[in-house]
Amino acid sequence: MLISADWVVPVSGPPIRDGAIRVDASTIADIGPRDELIERHPHVTCTDFPGCIITPGLVNAHTHLSLTVLEGLIPPQEFHEWIGRIPIAVRALNRDDLAVSASLGAIECLMAGTTVVGDIAYGPEAPAAASDKGVAGMFFWEVLGIGGNDLEKQLQQDDFPDSPPKSCAGRARCGLSPHAPYTSGPELLRAARRLTREHNSGFAVHIAESPAEVELIMDGTGALSHLALRLASGFSAPGLTPVRYLHSLDALEGTVAIHCVHVPPSDIRLLANNAQGVVFCPRSNDYLHTGLAPITRLMNAGARIGLGTDSSASNTDLDLLKELRALIDRAPTISSERALRIVTIEGAEVLGLDNSFGSLEEGKQADLAIWHMPGTSDPIRDLVHHGSGDSIEAVMSAGLWRVRSGQPAFPTRNIELAAREATSKAAKALKG
Ligand SMILES: [Zn+2]
Numbered sequence: 370m371l372i373s374a375d376w377v378v379p380v381s382g383p384p385i386r387d388g389a390i391r392v393d394a395s396t397i398a399d400i401g402p403r404d405e406l407i408e409r410h411p412h413v414t415c416t417d418f419p420g421c422i423i424t425p426g427l428v429n430a431h432t433h434l435s436l437t438v439l440e441g442l443i444p445p446q447e448f449h450e451w452i453g454r455i456p457i458a459v460r461a462l463n464r465d466d467l468a469v470s471a472s473l474g475a476i477e478c479l480m481a482g483t484t485v486v487g488d489i490a491y492g493p494e495a496p497a498a499a500s501d502k503g504v505a506g507m508f509f510w511e512v513l514g515i516g517g518n519d520l521e522k523q524l525q526q527d528d529f530p531d532s533p534p535k536s537c538a539g540r541a542r543c544g545l546s547p548h549a550p551y552t553s554g555p556e557l558l559r560a561a562r563r564l565t566r567e568h569n570s571g572f573a574v575h576i577a578e579s580p581a582e583v584e585l586i587m588d589g590t591g592a593l594s595h596l597a598l599r600l601a602s603g604f605s606a607p608g609l610t611p612v613r614y615l616h617s618l619d620a621l622e623g624t625v626a627i628h629c630v631h632v633p634p635s636d637i638r639l640l641a642n643n644a645q646g647v648v649f650c651p652r653s654n655d656y657l658h659t660g661l662a663p664i665t666r667l668m669n670a671g672a673r674i675g676l677g678t679d680s681s682a683s684n685t686d687l688d689l690l691k692e693l694r695a696l697i698d699r700a701p702t703i704s705s706e707r708a709l710r711i712v713t714i715e716g717a718e719v720l721g722l723d724n725s726f727g728s729l730e731e732g733k734q735a736d737l738a739i740w741h742m743p744g745t746s747d748p749i750r751d752l753v754h755h756g757s758g759d760s761i762e763a764v765m766s767a768g769l770w771r772v773r774s775g776q777p778a779f780p781t782r783n784i785e786l787a788a789r790e791a792t793s794k795a796a797k798a799l800k801g
Contacts (some may be wrong), residue, residue: 431677
């Protein structure tokens with residue numbers, strides 16, 4: 370099949386006016402100007418999208434798809450208060466609810482042009498639900514509240530694939546995420562990092578998110594100290610910044626560092642040089658009053674940058690282009706080209722998925738987002754500054770249509786109904 374539009378933006382090269390892509394089964398087989406592709410493949414049907422721009426499916430580098438049903442239940446508030454509300458809501462959900470929630474999250478991602486996520490998973494439900502809907506990604510199994518020696522047993526209980534390099538191939542890959550320094554003690558952080566190195570799988574940590582986390586790691590005091598006492602087994606304040614603390618545990622190198630709001634100038638280079646990438650979530654940081662990340666400083670220091678919406682429990686939606694505008698507001702010198710890279714190829718690099726995703730190149734997965742933006746002469750600028758889920762016309766992943774005419778290409782009613790029930794359960798638990 371050939372798919373063409375007014376503009377094709379491969380990200381790996383300049384935008385192509387009147388461009389086309391040849392899709393062969395699940396992969397991209399050719400890309401170039403429409404006339405040339407029709408000449409090269411004269412017997413292949415061409416589907417044209419007039420007034421549209423085609424980009425790679427976007428990469429939302431930090432989600433918690435399993436928490437999508439919590440949208441709107443916990444209002445914006447101080448981080449340390451919010452973090453106490455989450456387990457109350459999550460405990461009300463069983464595994465089926467988590468699966469439904471992740472399905473709903475995957476649909477919301479697709480409707481915003483996202484086909485790849487860096488997701489924090491609580492078991493196999495999120496990767497299964499996302500794969501079923503056509504959303505690929507790196508799924509980081511979350512661990513917290515246990516000692517380093519209990520890690521393998523916990524992972525067995527949580528159905529973590531026992532041979533991740535083999536069983537986590539393809540479009541859903543698996544990694545680990547000790548939640549954060551105040552819920553995962555030093556031995557757990559070390560053990561999880563060691564295991565992911567052995568398996569050559571992804572590793573992510575929420576780090577340097579709030580002032581309370583900085584205070585805890587520096588002085589052992591503050592609003593998160595009770596949580597740390599209960600959950601971060603073996604923790605005692607090392608008197609370091611969060612980034613240096615991770616480094617001291619050999620858990621910074623190759624790590625996907627989520628949030629990184631509180632990184633002093635003296636830690637910028639250490640973080641940029643060691644982490645696999647930094648994932649910013651500006652709207653979630655606003656929601657939880659945690660502060661402004663040093664975005665420009667980290668970019669200037671050469672850090673690889675991804676962007677995430679975080680979960681629906683601390684954001685209004687999973688629309689990555691809206692999130693991108695929040696990033697640009699906080700780092701106005703960023704170019705439109707770099708901004709688009711952050712939500713495509715750079716995000717894929719942060720997750721270690723750039724071999725298959727993040728740009729439109731021969732051999733990569735046929736993941737396309739098609740945006741209705743007629744009459745543009747600068748597709749990247751217009752998309753970055755004006756695009757959103759409202760402009761989505763169609764989405765393809767693995768060579769299959771997931772969204773057509775701005776609507777999901779599969780029935781969603783049962784998922785929505787079940788999600789509403791899960792939301793009521795969580796709401797009741799939060800009230801009780
Ligand atoms: Zn998060």
